[in-house]
Amino acid sequence: MRDPHPQRQAKCEDPKLPLKKIMVVEDHPDIREIVTIALGLGGYSVQACASGPEALETAPDMVPQLILLDVRMPEMDGLQTLQKLRMEESLGQVLVVFMTAKVQASDLDDYRKMGAADVIMKPFDPMRLPVIVESIWERHHGRS
Amino acid sequence: MDRVDTLPRPLCPKLDLPFQEGRGRLLLATAWVLLGLFIFWSGDIILDVRDAGIEAARIQEVRNRLEVLQDAWRDMNRPGNDVLVDYNHVAQSAAHGIFRQQYLQALDALRSVHSENYLELKFFPAIEALWDSADGLTAEILNLAEHREAMRLGSEKRSEVHAAETRAAQRMATMDQTFQRGMDLIGNAIRSINERMDGLHAKQRNHSHALYLLLTITLLATASTIELSRRLMRDFNERWRREERLRQAAMVFDHTGEGVFVTDPRGILLSANAAMAKMAGVGVTLLAGRFLNEFAHPSAGAIDSVWQVVREEGTWQGELTIHGRTGRRTLWTHLNAVRNPLGEVTSCVGVTRDISELKSSQQLKDAFIASVSHELRTPLTAMNGAIGLVVGRGKNFSEEKRLDLLRVALKNGRRLARLIDDILDIERMESGVLPLNRQLLDLSAVVRESVLLNQSYASEYGVVYKVDCVSTLVRVHADRTRLIQVISNLLSNAAKFSPPGAVVSVCLERLQDTARLSVTDRGPGVDPAFRAQIFRKFAQSDSSDTSRQNGSGLGLAISKQLIEQQGGRIGFVSEPHVNTTFYIELPLWKKS
Numbered sequence: 001m002r003d004p005h006p007q008r009q010a011k012c013e014d015p016k017l018p019l020k021k022i023m024v025v026e027d028h029p030d031i032r033e034i035v036t037i038a039l040g041l042g043g044y045s046v047q048a049c050a051s052g053p054e055a056l057e058t059a060p061d062m063v064p065q066l067i068l069l070d071v072r073m074p075e076m077d078g079l080q081t082l083q084k085l086r087m088e089e090s091l092g093q094v095l096v097v098f099m100t101a102k103v104q105a106s107d108l109d110d111y112r113k114m115g116a117a118d119v120i121m122k123p124f125d126p127m128r129l130p131v132i133v134e135s136i137w138e139r140h141h142g143r144s
Numbered sequence: 145m146d147r148v149d150t151l152p153r154p155l156c157p158k159l160d161l162p163f164q165e166g167r168g169r170l171l172l173a174t175a176w177v178l179l180g181l182f183i184f185w186s187g188d189i190i191l192d193v194r195d196a197g198i199e200a201a202r203i204q205e206v207r208n209r210l211e212v213l214q215d216a217w218r219d220m221n222r223p224g225n226d227v228l229v230d231y232n233h234v235a236q237s238a239a240h241g242i243f244r245q246q247y248l249q250a251l252d253a254l255r256s257v258h259s260e261n262y263l264e265l266k267f268f269p270a271i272e273a274l275w276d277s278a279d280g281l282t283a284e285i286l287n288l289a290e291h292r293e294a295m296r297l298g299s300e301k302r303s304e305v306h307a308a309e310t311r312a313a314q315r316m317a318t319m320d321q322t323f324q325r326g327m328d329l330i331g332n333a334i335r336s337i338n339e340r341m342d343g344l345h346a347k348q349r350n351h352s353h354a355l356y357l358l359l360t361i362t363l364l365a366t367a368s369t370i371e372l373s374r375r376l377m378r379d380f381n382e383r384w385r386r387e388e389r390l391r392q393a394a395m396v397f398d399h400t401g402e403g404v405f406v407t408d409p410r411g412i413l414l415s416a417n418a419a420m421a422k423m424a425g426v427g428v429t430l431l432a433g434r435f436l437n438e439f440a441h442p443s444a445g446a447i448d449s450v451w452q453v454v455r456e457e458g459t460w461q462g463e464l465t466i467h468g469r470t471g472r473r474t475l476w477t478h479l480n481a482v483r484n485p486l487g488e489v490t491s492c493v494g495v496t497r498d499i500s501e502l503k504s505s506q507q508l509k510d511a512f513i514a515s516v517s518h519e520l521r522t523p524l525t526a527m528n529g530a531i532g533l534v535v536g537r538g539k540n541f542s543e544e545k546r547l548d549l550l551r552v553a554l555k556n557g558r559r560l561a562r563l564i565d566d567i568l569d570i571e572r573m574e575s576g577v578l579p580l581n582r583q584l585l586d587l588s589a590v591v592r593e594s595v596l597l598n599q600s601y602a603s604e605y606g607v608v609y610k611v612d613c614v615s616t617l618v619r620v621h622a623d624r625t626r627l628i629q630v631i632s633n634l635l636s637n638a639a640k641f642s643p644p645g646a647v648v649s650v651c652l653e654r655l656q657d658t659a660r661l662s663v664t665d666r667g668p669g670v671d672p673a674f675r676a677q678i679f680r681k682f683a684q685s686d687s688s689d690t691s692r693q694n695g696s697g698l699g700l701a702i703s704k705q706l707i708e709q710q711g712g713r714i715g716f717v718s719e720p721h722v723n724t725t726f727y728i729e730l731p732l733w734k735k736s
Contacts, residue, residue, distance in 0.1 A: 028522060030552045034529035041537055072518065101521030104514055123525035127536035 019137040023047045023064035025055040025081060026099070027073040034126050035068065035099070042130025052076030056084050063090050066137060068120070071100035071107075082114055095140055097133070099124070172376055175369040182362040186355060193351045200344040207337045277315075277322040284312040403475065403496040409489045411451055423473055423498050424466055454479045455489050464496070473500045515682040516567055519697065523556035523563065530556070566698040570681060573705045580623040580709060584733055587618040587627075587659050591652050594631035601636055606644035607665075609635060615654040619733040622710045630706050630714075633699040634663040634726045641667030641724075654732065658712075662727040669720030678716070679704040703728075 022044045026032040032048050039046045047062050049055040051073055059067070067085070071078035078098055085091050098111050101122040111119050118136045120129075291308040295301070397404055403420030407413050416424075453460045458481045466473045477496040481489045530553035534546055541549070572578040595609050602609055638648040642665045649664045670678060682697040700714075707714045712730035 028526060030526035030556060031522070031529060033552070034526060034533060034549075037533055038529070041533075041540065101518045101525065102514070122521045123528045126529040126532045 017065070019044065019065050019134060019141075021045050021047070021062065021064045021066075022133065023049065023055060023059060023062060023067045024099075025049045025052065025067065025073070025078070026070040027051055028070070031070075031122075035129065038126035038129045039133065042133070044130065044133070052078070052081035052084070055081055056088075059085060059091055059094075060088055064094060066095040066097060066117075066133065068097050068099045068133070069116075071098055071102050071111075079110065079114055082116070086115070095136065097136055169376075172369070172372055175365065175372055179362065179365045179369055182358060182365060186358045186362060189351050189355050189358065193348050193355065196344045196348045196351070200341050200348070204341065207334050207341075211334065277318060280315055280318075284308075284315040288312040401497075403494075403498070405494045405496070407492045407494065409451075409455065409481075409492065411447070411492070414491065420496065423475060423496065425471075425473075450479070454481050454492055458483070463499075473498055474503045475499065512681060515697075519563055519682060520560065520567075523560045527553045527556040527560065563698075566702060569702050570698055570705070573702070573709070578709075580626060582621050582623050582710065585620055585622055585624055585627070586616075587620050587622075587661065587730070588614045588616055588652055590624060590627050591631060591650065591661060594628050594635060595650060597628065598632050598635040598639070602639040602648065605639045605642065606646075607639040607642045608647050609639075610647050610649050612649045612651045614650075614652045615659075618652060618654050618659040620659055620730045621733045622712075622730060623706075626706045626710075630703040630728060631661065631663075633703050634661075634728070637699065637726070638663045638665035638667070638724075641665055643667065655729075657732050657734075658729045659732055660727055660729045662725045664723050664725040666721075666723050669722070669724045670716065670718040671720075675718070679714070 022039055024032060024035045024039070024046055026035060026048070027050055029050070032050065036046050036048045047058060047064060049058055053076060055067070055069075069078045069081060073081070076084075078100065082096050085094070085096065095117040096115070097118045097120055098116050099120040099122065100107075103119065103121050108119060117140055120132060124132070288305075288308045288311075291305045295305040397417050400417065401419055403417065403423045405413055405416035405420045447464075450460055450462070459479065461476070461478045464475045464477045466475055475496040476499045477494055479492055479494045482491045482493060484490045530549040534541070534549050534553075538546055569578065591614065592611070595611060599609065635648065635650070642648055646666050649662075651662045651664070653660050653662075679700050681701045704714050707728050707730070710730060712728055714726070714728045716724065716726045718724040
């Protein structure tokens with residue numbers, strides 16, 4: 001899926017803007033599809049990627065406002081992907097939310113240290129996903 | 145067993161005896177010898193006193209007899225003198241008779257006293273002489289009496305009588321002299337006997353005093369000797385008990401499975417047992433004098449804080465990691481400070497147990513649970529998500545889309561069920577409670593059945609199974625259901641990894657004494673980096689991305705366990721993108 005609003009790219013770094021563009025990085029095709037549909041139903045424009053490298057390739061063009069990132073992925077796991085994403089100048093401040101089934105206490109610590117905005121635990125309720133994502137966005141870029 | 149001792153062994157203090165063992169024994173022996181001498185000496189003195197008593201009694205008897213004799217003598221002498229006056233020969237004769245009687249009695253008494261010292265009896269000849277004189281005198285008196293009688297009758301002359309009187313008087317005078325001498329002799333004898341008896345009495349008295357003294361000393365010596373023996377025995381028992389305790393302590397030290405060591409307050413090892421040395425992976429002697437810090441981690445700073453705790457609180461327990469020759473060992477260690485009476489820490493006793501295996505098995509278990517949790521959550525997420533979307537926003541979707549989502553849910557539900565089955569299988573196998581129903585089977589029939597069962601699955605991937613070679617009647621002793629499970633796993637893996645339209649060949653051969661079933665595909669093969677762990681739980685090659693979703697990551701682990709439990713083995717030969725063969729080998733059934 002391609003971003004249908006390329007003209008908004010320039011403005012999306014403004015944190016005051018409402019959340020519109022979300023990238024999903026998930027290697028499991030079924031989950032990827034479900035997340036895409038669920039967020040689409042919430043009115044977001046969603047870019048789905050099947051792997052870390054794909055996300056790294058797509059993100060600089062899209063400049064998403066928030067990235068939902070799976071942790072256990074082949075080739076490059078979520079943590080490595082996040083590290084590489086942070087190296088991209090345009091993506092330095094983007095909110096990254098891990099979306100994973102790997103949620104032991106030590107893992108959660110790692111995620112926070114890596115600078116993740118939040119962690120969504122699998123399994124999640126797809127109907128609540130837009131609300132969760134919105135609340136994370138509000139918390140970090142809330143209009144105060 | 146050797147032990148490290150760089151200082152005097154702290155477990156063996158010097159014995160606190162009142163005297164050293166050798167000296168104690170010497171003292172005790174001397175005491176017993178003296179006691180023996182005292183008793184011997186006392187016995188000697190007792191015998192002496194008794195002998196003196198007996199001798200005194202005899203001498204007393206002699207003296208009594210002699211006194212009687214003296215009296216008899218005097219009695220006889222008196223009539224003798226009278227005779228010279230009135231010529232009473234009858235009285236003389238009677239006195240002579242009495243004397244004679246007394247004399248014989250005294251003689252008997254003297255003879256009955258067997259003391260030669262007194263029986264040399266210097267007075268004896270005198271008594272003999274007296275006897276002779278008395279006889280002579282009596283004869284003279286009788287003679288005189290006859291003469292006097294004759295003269296009275298007138299038949300004799302006065303002159304003849306006078307001559308007889310003169311002879312009698314002379315004899316009388318001689319008799320007096322003899323009497324005087326005999327009396328002196330007897331008196332001397334009695335005196336000497338009295339002296340002798342006084343001596344004997346004195347000896348008896350002195351000896352009695354000595355005896356009392358000796359008896360007192362002997363009693364005291366006996367009491368002290370007994371007390372000495374008692375103390376020596378008590379000390380010996382005490383020492384034996386202490387040594388026994390030490391022996392037991394040493395035994396515990398040497399043979400316990402726990403590592404035991406003693407360090408000084410700085411952590412320098414003074415002594416360590418064999419178990420400790422084994423944990424450290426070095427010889428016992430190599431441990432001595434080294435800092436525990438050299439082996440034990442965490443870092444030097446952390447171990448310093450451990451010593452701090454030991455010094456301040458007296459005890460510390462926790463994990464120490466030792467990098468010994470046998471690699472990294474995790475030791476659960478108790479350290480206890482040993483203090484002197486001033487409260488200073490003088491040394492530190494450590495007891496330690498190697499928990500490496502426990503820890504690694506705990507870590508394996510944790511990893512397994514983490515994997516299981518992750519593996520279960522993934523299909524659950526997809527299933528829940530798909531159903532959630534249909535239920536929540538179903539009306540937003542087309543019929544086709546709804547069906548798609550439900551298929552996704554079903555697929556993931558099935559995967560979840562398979563995962564749960566596999567996890568249960570693995571768990572049961574690892575706990576050793578998976579029952580195997582082994583029976584005599586024809587492996588070729590089992591293979592054919594498995595191929596049939598997997599045909600439809602293979603066709604999903606556009607793959608065909610081709611049974612190349614099947615020996616008939618390959619008999620094995622195995623669990624049929626579990627065998628089908630293993631073969632199906634190999635067949636489905638082969639199908640999954642084959643490019644569409646490919647052929648998977650199945651071959652069953654009879655080797656020397658094993659049956660070998662091979663399944664060969666023409667897929668990408670096994671990544672060399674992945675080969676070592678392909679049979680491990682939840683091991684899935686990351687490069688096999690597209691097919692990863694369909695496996696639990698447990699199939700090969702389960703297959704390996706099942707085959708090995710039935711005495712066979714499983715393996716593979718892979719040449720990437722040419723062909724990959726997974727095979728199982730089972731022992732052929734033998735009649736015996």
